[in-house]
Amino acid sequence: MTTTKGLIIKETKVGEGDKILTILTSELGKIQAGANGARSYKSKLIAGCQLFSYSDFVLTKKKEWYRVSSAEPCETFYNLRLDIKKLSLATYFCDLICEVATDGADGGDILRLALNTLYILTKNDNLPLIKAVFELRLMCVSGFAPSVLSCAVCAGQENLTRFDVSGGxxxxxxxxxKISAGTIDALRHVCECDLKKLFSFNVSKAVLDELSSVAENYIVSQTGRSFKSLKYYLTISEKMV
Ligand SMILES: [Zn+2]
Structure with missing residues (x-):
């Protein structure tokens, strides 16, 4: 029997009423667990086993496979479900976490970032800023930090005016x-600041546009992936301006 807190970053429906959950935990990293009957409205697991739920889990382990015995929700981020843009952005964030989090490794830094970001997303409507900040900071806490204090190629500290997706x-x-001095300042803040101050800064529209482009291109280059959930978010964002 294992007890752990964890954030559900993916759910896959199986059979009549079951789910396979991908859960990000601090101690166990990313794990998969079966949740039998979790889709039935009569199930005690229903609230604690939804996508984005941060829950207290009791898990049993058989060979390499976890099964959810109980799941008490601590935070469900329910408001995300009331806004299609926020819902699709949160889904993209979880897909990114699935991609970079590893099984068995310490997941604490990614988990803290994810919980902070989902909380901000329920309260704040500046989605382009939240997206860029999360993308960059996730790369930092998962071992793909861009160089922001010196040149990624020659390590020089003078005339830093550009960004390359291969290193920063x-x-x-x-x-x-070419990027502006304001964007370099924003990159340094996002990559270097204390987590508590991560979202406490303002940028001009021009800097935000540049930061967004840098962050998204960096993610695509570093993960080597394209994300359907990102395409979906971008499509509905264009339609709903
Ligand atoms: Zn250089």
Missing amino acids: VCCESCGGV
Whole structure:
């Protein structure tokens, strides 16, 4: 028997009323667990086994397979379900976490970032900023941090005016796309600050546009993946401006 707190980052329906959950935990990293009957409205598991639920789990383990015995929700981030843009962005965030979190490794930093970000997302409507900040910071806490204090190529600290998706900020002579000083400041804040201050900063529209482009291109380059949930979010964001 194992007890752990965890955030559900993926749910797959199986059989008549069961689910397989992917859960991000601090101690066990990313795990998969079967939740028998969790789709039945009569089930005690129903509230604690929804996508985005952060729950107290009691798990039993048989060979390499976990099964959920009980799940008491601590936070369900229910408001995300009332806004299609927020819901689709949160789904993309969870897909990203699924991609970078590893089984068995410490998942504490990613979990804290995920919980903070989902909380902010329920309260704040600046979705482009939340998206860019989460993308960059997730890369930092999962071992793919971009260089932000010195050139990613030559390690020089002068004339940092560019960004290259293969490594981060670059100097004038080492290449990458041109970015403004404001965007470099924002990158440094997002990658280096204390988690508590992560979302406490303001940027101009021009810096936000540049930061968004840098963050999304960096994610695509570092993970080597394209995400359906990202495409969906971008499509509905364009339609619902
Ligand atoms: Zn350089």
